[in-house]
Amino acid sequence: MTFELSLLAAPKSVPELRHHLRHHSFDVRLCVSELVTNVIDHVGEGTPMTVRVMSTDQGRTRIEVTDPDPGRLPVPLQSVATDEGGRGLALLDALARRWGVEHGADRKTVWCELDEEPCENSMAAQEPVTPSRSSRWADMSRGSEV
Template identity: 75%
Template sequence: MTLELRLLATPKAVPELRHHLRNHPYDVRLCATELVTNVIDHVGEGTPVTVRVLGTDDGRTRIEVTDPDSRALPLLLRAASTDEHGRGMALLDALARRWGVEQGADRKTVWCEVEGLNSLAERGC
């Protein structure tokens, strides 16, 4: 099962995205919203994004967020306990089996894969 959503990366879009992903496991919802929040913080509020959630051949769930800025690449930072920002990619790195970036001339896709079945619905929940 593949889900694809086109939206503007705004703070209001984050809970809406969580709602669209309500039948997916918590890790999927958290990774997707962290990736969209990263676009808001580092590319700019109102940036058009495409969010895709799809199953992989090996049973993982892949989350992809594509935006039109190929230059603003995510960085894995070590935030201090007093820092107010900088934990999003560390959280994603801890949850995901693997993650990366695919760059194009006019866009980038940040993706991650989490373990487990593709959605709660597929587990009969």
């Protein structure tokens, strides 16, 4: 099963998404939060985006966040202890089995895969989700690992 939600990037979207994904693990919710926050920070608040969480044939959980800016690619930063940000991709790299970017002519999708299956009832039991006027994102990349 697949969870999919199209919405606008805004800070209030992050806790809303975590609520919709409450039946998933903390790691899944954290990766979604990081990817969405990257859109907000690096592509811009109000950017339309789509968030997908699904299971793969290999028994993993795949998270995808698509935005309409194919030119702003995610780049891992070197952070020091006093930096207030810049750790999102390092966190994603530590939690995910793999991650990457799929490029399109008018969009990009940043994705990651975690070594866990989503709960079967988690997505089936959810009520239909109506898009809100919110959400967030950032610049990330490790290269296209497709």
